[in-house]
Amino acid sequence: MNSKLENIVIAEDRNVYDVLELIDKNAKGVVFVVDKDNKICGVITDGDIRRGLLNNITINDKLTTVMNRSFVAVQENTSFDEVMERIGYKYKSIPIVNSEGEIVDYYSLDLDCNIPISKPLFIGNELKYVTECIATNWISSKGKFVNMFESKFAEYIGSEYAAATSNGTTALHLALEALGIKAGDEVIVPALTFIATANAVTYTGAKPVFADSEMDTWNIDPKSIEAKITDKTKAIIPVHIYGQPAKMDEIMEIAKRNNLYVVEDAAEAHGAEYKGKKVGGIGHIGVFSFYGNKIITSGEGGMLVTNDAEIFRKSKILRDHGMNPEKKYWHDYIGFNYRMTNLQAAVGCAQLENIDYFLKKKQDIVETYKQCLSGVQKITPPPENSWSINVSWLYSVVFKGKSGAKSIRDRIIERLEEGNIECRPFFYPIHKLPPYFSEEILETAEYLSANGINMPSYIDIETDNVKKVCNKLKELLDEC
């Protein structure tokens, strides 16, 4: 049998227990049943078993007691589009059969990985709001959801103003343009961040200058910022990495003393708090991303927040081709099209309605990771500081020990992947990537980058799956 089918096809003479075991392995919530001639004769979902148990079957009963004999299967060579046209997105996994009725493959709408690192959760008004956009024709960047998303997000962060953008990178670029950052200027950014932080600086013509990280936040080290300031420095971009707030008081104090702007890159930290204030709302500008893997998503999308009316006015103009808001098609500046669509904002609004629930679930995930990994000597857990609330966009740990040609971290990621558990290495330090390469050593950023790992953290990850990840990790660490 095709190895993809091994975990989803079961013989008719097996019992309910065997089905549950298979569903646990395949994480698809379904099995396809074949008769003694190897032909498909039924389908069982986890829901069928739940209903069966409520009706007093036992797990030792024959699987035929819960099997659906009426099911949907498609013939070989039916295209995926045709399948979706015929049956819609009602079924998550559909068997593909040959002319003999034997299962040869199946279509699955699920992600391939059993335990992915992240995935969005749509449990609210997403479809309703998007449908409203389509039904009313408001699909581009005008429409009620853009304004609604901006005002509700500003309120959530505690900022006066918010401007929605096409993504987080454009929000960062817009922020720097609105501040007048230009060629010849320098902007200090952490070496350990996603490359978009540095690229946004480069787009303005200015130079990103890389600062080191510190162990107690994994974020930009205020001492390193001080060391990097020159007379060309115009701004600092602290990044709240993986949902962990940076030391904003120290950073704001350095900025004030040196007359610099602070743009918080809170792309990964919706709802995280620094001394009781939401991050993104502390610097002169805060920037967020709503990419599909973020705490709340709009598919692609970004947001710029500020308390400064002039920065906000300039951002909105630059976002819309530099067009004068009072005079149509009169362009005072060379601007950009960085607008968010009403469709994106519709999803964003629905997601924002559930953010408190999402963050609570994130805290539960962290608690499970903490409990399961407590006492494991070979890892450093994420920093915990009394003055901050880390929202754990991605729960992350750092492996102790030396990072050789193939570090413990890299071997463990490979082995977890073999077990269908997706983990990711930390970002590469940007000053070691080709476009920004330098010989400089930024010790802490490089250490964290070489040894850090992001672990599955999606909002509805089952507690058992978190435990499964931890047990596998512990097992692998024992072998290393």
Ligand SMILES: Cc1ncc(COP(=O)(O)O)c(C=O)c1O
């Ligand atoms: C720290 C950081 N900054 C900026 C961005 C850019 O956001 P986007 O992908 O929405 O352009 C990301 C995205 O992942 C990020 O992690």
